[in-house]
Amino acid sequence: MELVVFFFLSWLVISIFTVLNKELDIVKSTFIFLIILFINIHFSWIINDELKLITIQEKWLPYTAYLFNRNIIIPIIVLLHLNLFLKKRSLTKKAITLLSSVLILLIISFISIRLNISEFKKWTFWFEGIYYLCLNLIALFSFTLFNRTSKEVSRYR
Numbered sequence: 001m002e003l004v005v006f007f008f009l010s011w012l013v014i015s016i017f018t019v020l021n022k023e024l025d026i027v028k029s030t031f032i033f034l035i036i037l038f039i040n041i042h043f044s045w046i047i048n049d050e051l052k053l054i055t056i057q058e059k060w061l062p063y064t065a066y067l068f069n070r071n072i073i074i075p076i077i078v079l080l081h082l083n084l085f086l087k088k089r090s091l092t093k094k095a096i097t098l099l100s101s102v103l104i105l106l107i108i109s110f111i112s113i114r115l116n117i118s119e120f121k122k123w124t125f126w127f128e129g130i131y132y133l134c135l136n137l138i139a140l141f142s143f144t145l146f147n148r149t150s151k152e153v154s155r156y157r
Helices: 003-020 028-048 060-087 091-114 124-156
Strands: 054-056 119-120
Touching: 003 091, 003 124, 028 054, 028 060, 028 091, 028 124, 060 091, 091 119, 091 124, 119 124
Parallel strands: none
Antiparallel strands: 054 119
């Protein structure tokens, strides 16, 4: 059951990202995706395996669902947030897109817990929300850094 749910969520998120009118081109999207993927993999490794704050199921179906979440769903939702964030002009709409992205990611974490894919030991939804907020802010920071660097490089050509 858990694999079906997370496969569907992965498919849904990828479809929405594909259909969405994107502000970011393919190079910027790939750069942001890889940064978020790198951070997410390493953060989850530290939290799950080293500190043992979250326990992940060892069976292959729940673990595959966990990998769908970690490697596909979270980075693409952050990319969706960034694309929507860049389209908005007012600060309140930008804040709403940021908070809705964090809320969607928290709902997916809740689904993961309800389906017994993961279990919080010394971890809470507040920590998870702070992490997702930081992940979205890192994506925004990476985008601005990439834009500044590409403008500097094009200026010297």
